[in-house]
Amino acid sequence: MYEKDGERYFIVDGHVHFRKPSDTGFRRQSEETILYDLFDTGFVDHAICQPADAEGEVAASALAERHPERFSVAGLEPVEGRPGLKGVKLITSEQGRQLSDPCSYRFLERCQELGIRNVHLHADPAVRLLDAEDRDGSSSFDAAGLDEVAAAFPDLRFIVEHVGLARLQDFCWIATQEPNVYAGLALALPFIHTRPRAFAEIVGELLYWMDENRITFASDYGLQGPRELVESFVDFEMPEDFHDEYGELTAATKKKILGLNTARLYGLAVPEDLVVADAPAESHEIASGSKVPV
Structure with missing residues (x-):
């Protein structure tokens, strides 16, 4: 938990690997x-x-088994009975497919069968650095097919890691029409230090097209740690000349982004005094120490 200026923040880091x-x-x-x-x-x-390989998935599952109150796992495959498995991680370009391919549909159907609702879609340039176009003309880090599968699987939640940053406008157009699409801020958050106005524009666009209930905090740990990102995000204010277009970042909005939104997706227990009053309808009323209903 983080506390500053009388405000307390429940922190869920939505994207860590080791x-x-x-x-x-x-x-x-x-x-x-x-x-x-x-x-x-x-x-x-x-x-x-969110392990990067099979070895990392085994290590993550073991860690979640030893510390279930601290870790959940988004694995590489939807497998029944794996400790802590509450989501899956999907990098279609690494696996030689698009989201709309039949094999992707089978993957998502299996998630649905097992009740694994959180699908972390990695849409970023990290798979093939600075290569915007694959040999077949598709992009390694766009949101191609997201609108199709989000509509086909309304009970699944598609958390687009790195907010499809190189194709942010494409992502926003899809997210505004598909209510089960979420934005993970890994990769975008470090801009808060190096290009704060660019970061303000990224967050402003997400808040304009989506809403504050579908944006999630993620540090991308072990590439960087969460501490400075949490501190900086709590301190961050929209530039004054952005207020007319994007509004301001309130403490309530920051609390949702920093943890409450992901807590809702993963059914995590949140102390009653850390919950924002105007949580989404699906969260209902949260009793002290209870799980956030999904």
Whole structure:
């Protein structure tokens, strides 16, 4: 939990993995380091593990089994009985398919059968750096097919990680018509330090086209830690000349983005005194220490 100026924030980091860049590529961090970075110093109350490979998924499942109050898992495949599995992570370009392909439909149908409703779609340039177009003419990090599958699977939630940043307007047009599409702020959040006006525009566009109940905080840990991002986002204000177009970022909006929205998606327990009064209708009334209904 984070507290400042009398406001308390329940923090859910919606996108963490355990690989950290090193001189030789990547190294996996120890459990001790992960717990320290996220919970001891990072203000996080709960984290959603999104492993990058099968080995990482095994490690994430073991971690969630040891610390179920702290970790949930978005795995690489919808598999019944895996500890902590409450979502899936889908990178279509790495797997040689589009969201609208038959194999993607089978993947999503399996999620639906198992009651795994949270689908984390990775739409960013990290798969093939700076390569906007694949050989077949499609993009590694656009939202192609999202509108089709979101309409076909209304009971699933599609959390688009990195907000489809290189195709932000395309994403926003889809999200405004598909209420089960969400925006994950990983990759966009670091702009709060390097290009604050650009960050204000990103968040402003998301708030304009979507709403504050469908935007989620994510640090992309081990690429960066949550601590500075949480502190900076709580302190962040829209530039004054943006107010007429985008309005202001209130404490209530920040609380939803920093944790309450993802808590709702994952059915996490949130103390009653940390809940925003005007939560979405699907959340209903939250008793102290209860799960947020979904």
